[in-house]
Amino acid sequence: MYYALFLGMYLTTVLGNLLIILLIRLDSRLHTPMYFFLSHLALTDISFSSVTAPKMLMNIWDNPSHMLGAFARNYF
Numbered sequence: 001m002y003y004a005l006f007l008g009m010y011l012t013t014v015l016g017n018l019l020i021i022l023l024i025r026l027d028s029r030l031h032t033p034m035y036f037f038l039s040h041l042a043l044t045d046i047s048f049s050s051v052t053a054p055k056m057l058m059n060i061w062d063n064p065s066h067m068l069g070a071f072a073r074n075y076f
Contacts, residue, residue, distance in 0.1 A: 003060050010053040017042040017049075 020042045024030045 003057060006053065006057055006060065010049060010057070013049045013053075014046055017046045 021039050024035045024039045
């Protein structure tokens, strides 16, 4: 259950940021400094997400009961 949730969040993050980068590159009116930095921020977000999320998904897949215990400890 958690695996599908986090996988969906990861894919949404990556696809949304790719869409931002693509739209900025395709529309010449968006070639201003603000959108230049926005595209680099989106690229940074993709990079951080692509490092963190797959490792977390592997940990959830390998030991799902451990994740359930960790969530339970947070609430009690």
